[in-house]
Amino acid sequence: MSETITTEVVNRVLYATIENPPINLVDRPFVRDLVELLDELDGSPDIGVAVFSSADEDFFLPHVDVLHIPEYTAEAARSGGPYDVNLGALYRRLSELGQVTITVLEGRAGGAGNEFALATDMRFASRERAVVGQLEVGTGLFPGAGAVQHLSRLLGRGNAMQVLLAADDWTAVEAERIGLVNKALPDEELWSYVTAVAERIAGFPAAAVRLVKRRINAATLSPREDAYVDGSLFATLASDPEMAKRISFLMDQGFQTRSRAELEIGAVLAEYSSSGAD
Amino acid sequence: MSETITTEVVNRVLYATIENPPINLVDRPFVRDLVELLDELDGSPDIGVAVFSSADEDFFLPHVDVLHIPEYTAEAARSGGPYDVNLGALYRRLSELGQVTITVLEGRAGGAGNEFALATDMRFASRERAVVGQLEVGTGLFPGAGAVQHLSRLLGRGNAMQVLLAADDWTAVEAERIGLVNKALPDEELWSYVTAVAERIAGFPAAAVRLVKRRINAATLSPREDAYVDGSLFATLASDPEMAKRISFLMDQGFQTRSRAELEIGAVLAEYSSSGAD
C-alpha cells in the first residue's frame, strides 16, 4: 500500500527504498508511509535490521515540503503513543525501534532528510555522490526534528555550530571526518559493505542486539522533551515573515524541483543576502 | 606474588606487563592479580603513571574466560568498597585510580579486554598489529563491563552502534579515526612515544595531575550505577541458551586457544549463521 517506500526482505534484513517524485521531499505521503512502515516493523520479530536508501540518483531526502508543513506534521502525529506530536517525535520513534537501522546516503540529505538519517543508528555515504547538510538556518527555519540534539552529541560544540549555523553542503569525506556519518565509501564498495554489516547484525542473537541498542540509546539520545522544544521552535519560526521571504526567493530559483536551488542549495542560500531581495 | 602481571618502575612510571598463558584471557588469576595491583597502586604516591601492555605478541586481552564467569566475577567482587560487585565495577575502580593509566595495544583487545583498555585513561595502538573490538553481541552476550558507556561517549551514537552491534574487528588506523584509541603509531615509534608521554606526566606536580584527572572523570564517566545495570544484563544473557549454542560453536572452532577462532574472531562470528548450527 506504500506509495513512496518499496520494501524487500533478504536474510532478516529489510531494504526500504524511498521513491517519492519529483525529488523525495519529506511530505505528507512519505510521512504516512513511514508511519505505516514503523508499525509493520514493530510487529516483525523476523526482521533484524532495516536499511534505508533512495531510488533517486540526486536525492536521498532533501528536506520537508515547506509548502505543506501542517499536512505532514498532522500525518506524523498520527504515529500515536508518546510520539504523537511532530516529525521530530516520529523520528524519535525511529531511533527507538527494536530493529537496527542503517541509512545509505548516495544523493543529497538535507534538513529533515538529514535528520531522518541522524535518527537511524548508522549512516554510510557514497564518497562520490553523497552530500549532507542542514539548510534550515539559511532559510530562517529552525532544524527542529532532531539535528540540534544529534549533531551536538555526535560532533561536539564546534562542528555542530558550523554545520547548523553555516547551513552549508558537506561532502561525504568531510562528513566522515567530523563524525556525521560512520564511513564514506567508494561507490563500488558501498553496498557490499552495508549489506555485510546489516546481514551480520541480523544474524546475531536478537536479545543481545536489542538490549545493546537500548543501552546505547539511553546513553546517547537527548531527553525526549527536546523533540517538543525543538519542534515548537520550528513551528514558531515557520510563521516568521523573514522565513516567508527567504522561501519565496528560493521558490523563484526552483526550490522543491530538480533545479540548481536544490542541487547547489548550499551556494544558493548565500545568494539571498546579495540579491537585493531583502 | 602476581602470576600474570609483571611490574617494573622507572622514573615514577610503573610498567605492568600482562602474561597469562595461553592467550591472556581475563580469568580468575588475572582478575586476582589486577585487584592486588590496584591495591598496591592506591598506596604508592611515588608512582604517577601506570602503563599496561602484554607480553603476548598476538593478544593484549582477547576477552573473558567464558567457561568460568562466576569465578572471575567473584574475584572482581573481592576488590571491595563501592566496587564489590562485578568486573565492570572493578574497571570503574581502575578508571578512578589516583595514578594516570595508559594502555599500549600491540595485539588483540576484545570484549572485556577492550573494556579494560577503555577503562584506562589513554590508549596507544600499534599501527601494524593492534586489533580491537567488542565480540559480545556476536556470541549472544552483553558487553557489560563498560564498553556501552565508554563507546557511547567516546565515539557518539553512530559508531558506538556499529562497534557494539556489528561486533567486528577494527584495525588501529580505523580505531584512531573513530576515536577509540588516542593514536595509532608505527611499531618503531610506539614505545618511545608512550614512554615520553608517561614520564612527562609522571614528572609534573602530582596535585595538578590528580585534580585534573578527577575533573575529567566527573565530566566523562557514566553514572556509577551503570556498572550494575550493564553487569546485570551481562549476567542475564550469560544464562541464555542462545549464548550457550554460540559459545559451543566457537569452542568447536578453537575459541580460547591460539586458533583462527581467536585470531580471526570477527570473521568467525559471522560464520555461525551460515553453519547450520542453529
Place this chain on the structure above:
Amino acid sequence: MSETITTEVVNRVLYATIENPPINLVDRPFVRDLVELLDELDGSPDIGVAVFSSADEDFFLPHVDVLHIPEYTAEAARSGGPYDVNLGALYRRLSELGQVTITVLEGRAGGAGNEFALATDMRFASRERAVVGQLEVGTGLFPGAGAVQHLSRLLGRGNAMQVLLAADDWTAVEAERIGLVNKALPDEELWSYVTAVAERIAGFPAAAVRLVKRRINAATLSPREDAYVDGSLFATLASDPEMAKRISFLMDQGFQTRSRAELEIGAVLAEYSSSGAD
C-alpha cells in the same frame, strides 16, 4: 578606548584583532578590553558574527599573566551579572553571547588563551603556524577557565586526558584530528574560508541563528557551576609552593617574553624534572 583589541565591522561581521605586546598575555588590560567588547556586542543587533584573531605572528594568546593573577581575575569579575566571579565565568559569558563567535588561530594558543578559543563557537587554524595546548598541569596549575569541560565534551575522555595531563603542544593538523579545532587550513586559504563562513552566517535570519546557538549551548556547555568549581581549583593550586617553583624555573628560561620558554613551551615544561630544580 580599547588598548589591546582593534575592531572593524564589515557586512555585519566584527573582526577583533588582539594586539597586546609583548606576547598577547591574558592580563588585566586584555581582560578589561574583552569585558568592554562583550558589553558593546550585547547592544549591537547589527553585528551577527565576531571573528577573533591576533596581530602577533607567534602568539594568539599564550596564557595568563601568571605574575598578576588577582588583577586580571578582579577585572574579569567586573563583567557582572551571573558572570561576576573569575576568568572562566567571563568566558562562559563569551560562549553565551548573542552573536556567533569564531577564533582564527595562526600562532600559539595556550592555557587560558586556548580556553578563550574553546569558549568561542568555532575554531579555524593555520596548518603551518597554529599550535595549541594546555600547559597548566606542567606548571602545577589547574586549567580552570573552561578547558576541562570543553575538552572532555569535544574530545572524549582519552584525548582530553592526554591534552590536559601531558600539557604538550599540538599542531593544527593533530588538533583537527582529535576535534579540538573545526578545521586546519593552509595559510593561503584560511582567511577566505573564515570570511566566507562568517559573512554567510551574518547574512542569515538573526532569529534562527540565535535560537540554534542557544539550543546547541544548552546541549553542549557544562553546568554553569563548573566555572566556579574549576576556578576554585585554579585558585587553590595557584597558591601551591610547587607551582611557585615551576613558574620560577620557567621565568628563568624567559617565560612571558618572546623566548624559547614560550615558543617551545611544550618541550621546556618537560625539562624541569631533569633540571635538578626540584
